Amino acid sequence: MSITDKKQAILDTALALFVAQGFHTTTTAAIARQAGVATGTLFHHFASKDALLDYLFLSIKQEFADAIVGSANQSTDLKTNARNLWFCALSWAIANPLKQEFFQLYSMSPTIDPSIRFQAMNTILGFITTLIAAGQQQGLIADYPIGLMQDNCHGQYLAATRYFIDHPQHWQLDEHREASFKLFWNGMAAT
Amino acid sequence: MSITDKKQAILDTALALFVAQGFHTTTTAAIARQAGVATGTLFHHFASKDALLDYLFLSIKQEFADAIVGSANQSTDLKTNARNLWFCALSWAIANPLKQEFFQLYSMSPTIDPSIRFQAMNTILGFITTLIAAGQQQGLIADYPIGLMQDNCHGQYLAATRYFIDHPQHWQLDEHREASFKLFWNGMAAT
Amino acid sequence: MSITDKKQAILDTALALFVAQGFHTTTTAAIARQAGVATGTLFHHFASKDALLDYLFLSIKQEFADAIVGSANQSTDLKTNARNLWFCALSWAIANPLKQEFFQLYSMSPTIDPSIRFQAMNTILGFITTLIAAGQQQGLIADYPIGLMQDNCHGQYLAATRYFIDHPQHWQLDEHREASFKLFWNGMAAT
Amino acid sequence: MSITDKKQAILDTALALFVAQGFHTTTTAAIARQAGVATGTLFHHFASKDALLDYLFLSIKQEFADAIVGSANQSTDLKTNARNLWFCALSWAIANPLKQEFFQLYSMSPTIDPSIRFQAMNTILGFITTLIAAGQQQGLIADYPIGLMQDNCHGQYLAATRYFIDHPQHWQLDEHREASFKLFWNGMAAT
DNA sequence: GATGAATGAGCTTTCATTCAT
DNA sequence: AATGAATGAAAGCTCATTCAT
Numbered sequence A, B, C, D: 001m002s003i004t005d006k007k008q009a010i011l012d013t014a015l016a017l018f019v020a021q022g023f024h025t026t027t028t029a030a031i032a033r034q035a036g037v038a039t040g041t042l043f044h045h046f047a048s049k050d051a052l053l054d055y056l057f058l059s060i061k062q063e064f065a066d067a068i069v070g071s072a073n074q075s076t077d078l079k080t081n082a083r084n085l086w087f088c089a090l091s092w093a094i095a096n097p098l099k100q101e102f103f104q105l106y107s108m109s110p111t112i113d114p115s116i117r118f119q120a121m122n123t124i125l126g127f128i129t130t131l132i133a134a135g136q137q138q139g140l141i142a143d144y145p146i147g148l149m150q151d152n153c154h155g156q157y158l159a160a161t162r163y164f165i166d167h168p169q170h171w172q173l174d175e176h177r178e179a180s181f182k183l184f185w186n187g188m189a190a191t
Numbered sequence E: 001g002a003t004g005a006a007t008g009a010g011c012t013t014t015c016a017t018t019c020a021t
Numbered sequence F: 001a002a003t004g005a006a007t008g009a010a011a012g013c014t015c016a017t018t019c020a021t
Helices: A005-021 A028-035 A039-045 A049-068 A078-095 A096-108 A114-137 A146-166 A168-172 A174-188 B005-021 B029-035 B039-045 B047-069 B077-096 B099-106 B114-137 B147-166 B169-171 B175-187 C006-019 C027-035 C039-045 C049-068 C078-095 C097-106 C115-138 C148-165 C167-170 C174-188 D006-022 D028-034 D039-045 D049-068 D077-096 D097-106 D114-137 D148-165 D168-172 D174-188
Strands: none
Touching: A005 A028, A005 A039, A005 A049, A005 A096, A028 A039, A049 A078, A049 A096, A049 A114, A078 A096, A078 A114, A078 A146, A078 A174, A114 A146, A146 A174, A146 B147, A146 B175, A146 C167, A146 D006, A168 A174, A168 B047, A174 B147, B005 B029, B005 B039, B005 B047, B005 B099, B005 D028, B029 C167, B047 B099, B047 B114, B077 B099, B077 B114, B077 B147, B077 B175, B077 C148, B077 D114, B099 B147, B114 B147, B114 C027, B114 D114, B147 B169, B147 B175, B147 C148, B169 B175, B169 D174, C006 C039, C006 C049, C006 C097, C027 C039, C027 C049, C049 C115, C078 C097, C078 C115, C078 C148, C097 C148, C115 C148, C148 C167, C148 C174, C148 D006, C148 D148, C148 D174, C167 C174, C174 D028, C174 D148, C174 D174, D006 D028, D006 D039, D028 D039, D049 D077, D049 D097, D077 D097, D077 D148, D077 D174, D097 D148, D114 D148, D148 D168, D148 D174
């Protein structure tokens, strides 16, 4: 395996603390202590506290992208693909609530370098953009401005994950899950 | 008037800097310098840096609430009321981009005391909750779980303001504005 | 007065400690403690530990230059002017042993930025260069390369101050003082 | 041979870095990296960073002493012996500029233990002291205090090497070399 | 001999806050 | 009300040194 145990422990602890207390409120000493390593060890693996945050951000983004890639190409029916993508992305968020919260907190914050944030956004939004464009050509999705639809999808995804993370038991209920998809799809659907 | 020039200068500068750099990255010395006052003056008007943030948060929330109150009661038609509320809220955001960004950044952040954040959220979401409940009773709005719909409305509002603040010229185009409302309304509409 | 008491206390203490222990061995905490101020006060007056060193270096250089300026123009006789300059410079060093030691330690060290060091060197060596050139024109001083003579004068000055600072009582003896000037002058004198 | 390649690489690199950046500014990690060895290797060969500095200092001192020993005894003429010693010492410095710079920087610095420095100084100044004393007995050298003359010789040697290391091409010119010796000798010569 | 991940004491620097003026 | 020099706890980070491999 390529990541040492100590490095992984630092990453896990940093994720938990950054989400629970915020970046600036979390001291490197606290991360090290709770990860069971010396303060110097943190800086042996990451050049700075900022670099640790960036690494966390990029690797979580990658993990998410890996999880949902392919979920939107399985069917010949576009709506089925959209549904698969939606539930695949939501499932990942519900299964990784800490990582989802991390994303929610830091994907908009000035704490992370804009260039890194934008790159991450675009990579992930790429999936949805492709899907929307295909849907518009097939006349299934309304002809609204693409930028607006992107932001809208993103906003709805954040809202849905927020809801299911705050109420995990509702994720078990078919009608709640279905409701979340309908909110998402009906907004965009051609009328 | 009750707020001195210096106090107002501090508030304006703090808003700009908190949005541009984040709360922890902005020093009280920087706020004071850029506001043209001495460092001590800031603490003459606000008990602490946190108190300044809270004051900013609550007064902006109040300003927003004042701006949209009443916009959802003007018609007897629910959809018209929803449209009015939607455009009224968006208009305020577009007219006050800094304050909207501030809200976007801090209404979720652990930097502000949870009790203050929740109170603010509920006050503002109250408008929408009332509207949704009425719509469901009239059979105009789908019978999805109320919490999910609240989160969804909030997410769509954030997404739309994000879009129009990033592309201010599109706010002038009727079809873009209309598209934003359709995305919002059609998602929730009974089918 | 333009320099506050605390700033002066920091400068005095830093001079003493930098000479006694060296720059890197002296902590800013030690300077502050011994100067009777808080650690923050040091950084209120100087941007960094390095800036403190630079300030010390440049102000001592200025003090020295002020002390010897004019000493080489009082007579019409060149050798008399040289003697006056020599004893004036030596007197300053004997009267300010700490500052002389500081100069000796840091005017060659990579700790201080080269540009600052060179500027300081040239300012002070300007006096001697003028004198040597005049002496060569009058046929009193040998026609050796000017750069070599500059370095030589500097080296002899450092050696003489070293000697008299290490043996202060010898500075009281006319023959020792005279010997130091003869070593200096006879080396350069035309033969 | 007794010194391994890695140990020698460490010594060479340390010499270069200590001269270029100073002792405290040079990290053991930097030495190891630039020498192409692991950090642990440095401590396998030297007990500590200080021990490395001391080793460097003493071995360079020894090298210098070996180079000039014997150069002052070849003739029956004292001035000839002095000239030989002067040029021999200068030649070594010009041929080993890094080592000379190292000496210049560290033979006065509090970084090296005083006892080691003094011992080194005396060993080397022994040559010159003997020569001066003989010269005074023969009436060739002025009767100035011996300590003053020692410091003066040392200062002139440092000045001359400084000059020729900074202007290597001048070392090729007979008149520059001769001038350096005249400055040295005429200062001390009986009048 | 050689490696380099790990250590943790100790450093410089920051910054919200105070208070005498 | 306003000032800004002064404070000192606390932060991020460094680096000589160790030791299991």
